Amino acid sequence: MARNATNELLQKAKKSKSDEFYTQLSDIESELQYYKSHFVNKVVYCNCDDPQISNFFKYFALNFKELGLKKLIASCYREQVRDLFNTKEDEKGFFYKYSGTEDEKTIPSSNDIVYFNGDGDFRSPESIELLKQSDIVVTNPPFSLFREHVAQLVKHKKKFLIIGNINAITYKEIFKLIKENKAWLGINLGRGISGFIVPEHYELYGTEARIDENGNRIVSPNNCLWLTNLDTSKRHEDIELTKKYFGNETEYPKFDNYDGINVNKTQDIPLDYKGFMGVPITFLHKFNPDQFEIIKFRKGNDDKDLSVNGKCPYFRILVKNKRLQPELIENR
Numbered sequence: 001m002a003r004n005a006t007n008e009l010l011q012k013a014k015k016s017k018s019d020e021f022y023t024q025l026s027d028i029e030s031e032l033q034y035y036k037s038h039f040v041n042k043v044v045y046c047n048c049d050d051p052q053i054s055n056f057f058k059y060f061a062l063n064f065k066e067l068g069l070k071k072l073i074a075s076c077y078r079e080q081v082r083d084l085f086n087t088k089e090d091e092k093g094f095f096y097k098y099s100g101t102e103d104e105k106t107i108p109s110s111n112d113i114v115y116f117n118g119d120g121d122f123r124s125p126e127s128i129e130l131l132k133q134s135d136i137v138v139t140n141p142p143f144s145l146f147r148e149h150v151a152q153l154v155k156h157k158k159k160f161l162i163i164g165n166i167n168a169i170t171y172k173e174i175f176k177l178i179k180e181n182k183a184w185l186g187i188n189l190g191r192g193i194s195g196f197i198v199p200e201h202y203e204l205y206g207t208e209a210r211i212d213e214n215g216n217r218i219v220s221p222n223n224c225l226w227l228t229n230l231d232t233s234k235r236h237e238d239i240e241l242t243k244k245y246f247g248n249e250t251e252y253p254k255f256d257n258y259d260g261i262n263v264n265k266t267q268d269i270p271l272d273y274k275g276f277m278g279v280p281i282t283f284l285h286k287f288n289p290d291q292f293e294i295i296k297f298r299k300g301n302d303d304k305d306l307s308v309n310g311k312c313p314y315f316r317i318l319v320k321n322k323r324l325q326p327e328l329i330e331n332r
């Protein structure tokens with residue numbers, strides 16, 4: 001028992017702090033405005049969300065009719081606290097189903113919610129049962145379980161719109177989905193997500209940390225993104241290319257270990273280069289799959305990080321322009 005308890009304490013300490021970042025309604029509204037057409041007659045499941053406090057639940061309950069939703073489900077995980085001081089093991093997770101009728105509440109009371117038999121972990125059979133009843137999952141999952149959360153959505157072939165850390169792009173499982181056009185970045189990124197509500201015990205850090213007019217403690221890590229497989233028209237807008245490779249070759253050195261050129265900024269992608277180009281990961285925010293093809297992440301032919309004259313620029317993604325204008329190629 002003592003060893004188990006120690007292990008669990010260690011596990012807890014290891015957990016990412018951002019597991020306790022709660023999303024603001026304003027950030028949800030500013031992203032969701034681009035996806036409205038996807039929700040008509042759909043069942044939305046917020047599977048890491050206490051319906052009594054989650055702004056995801058609140059957003060969908062308040063906009064239920066406007067979006068034309070069929071049903072809204074939110075489920076809350078109850079961490080099983082079993083440390084040296086607290087031996088309570090019987091806390092159950094719970095969920096609430098909302099179908100937009102008059103007698104339902106947009107903030108459910110404890111009488112309205114339904115208890116799971118278990119803790120409400122999104123990986124539990126009970127939560128998976130709710131997932132099967134749903135069309136689209138929208139939430140901010142615990143960052144430490146982000147890979148597992150996405151893998152489960154893909155396995156069950158669900159549509160999703162979720163918040164994660166920008167670093168998630170560099171996870172091989174996530175990058176693979178992006179490369180294969182099975183997932184992509186949403187509209188807001190970094191500073192585009194203004195901040196998260198943190199609990200009382202959480203230290204307010206950073207110059208943008210604040211307490212809002214409702215007394216919520218907010219931190220702005222500026223390092224998050226939305227990941228989705230819901231299409232938007234923005235995703236089909238071309239990146240405007242103005243620079244040329246031919247005549248400016250020295251600005252675009254070749255990689256030592258791959259037949260391609262290094263491009264330091266997305267806006268500097270040359271419009272006349274038909275080969276492979278290594279671009280920064282921020283390219284993905286502007287990526288239009290009709291314009292570019294993603295080839296490979298980070299590594300050269302020798303399976304080492306892409307390098308230029310022995311130096312490795314920070315993570316590069318190899319891409320290729322899909323629709324080079326023929327007259328530009330002929331003129332080179």
Ligand SMILES: C[S@@+](CC[C@H](N)C(=O)[O-])C[C@H]1O[C@@H](n2cnc3c(N)ncnc32)[C@H](O)[C@@H]1O
Binds near residue numbers: 019022023077145
């Ligand atoms: C980053 S917070 C976001 C909460 C809420 N989705 C929001 O955006 O405001 C992650 C939430 O996931 C919950 N959680 C942690 N582990 C979980 C699990 N295994 N299954 C479901 N939820 C979990 C945490 O209790 C926490 O409320």
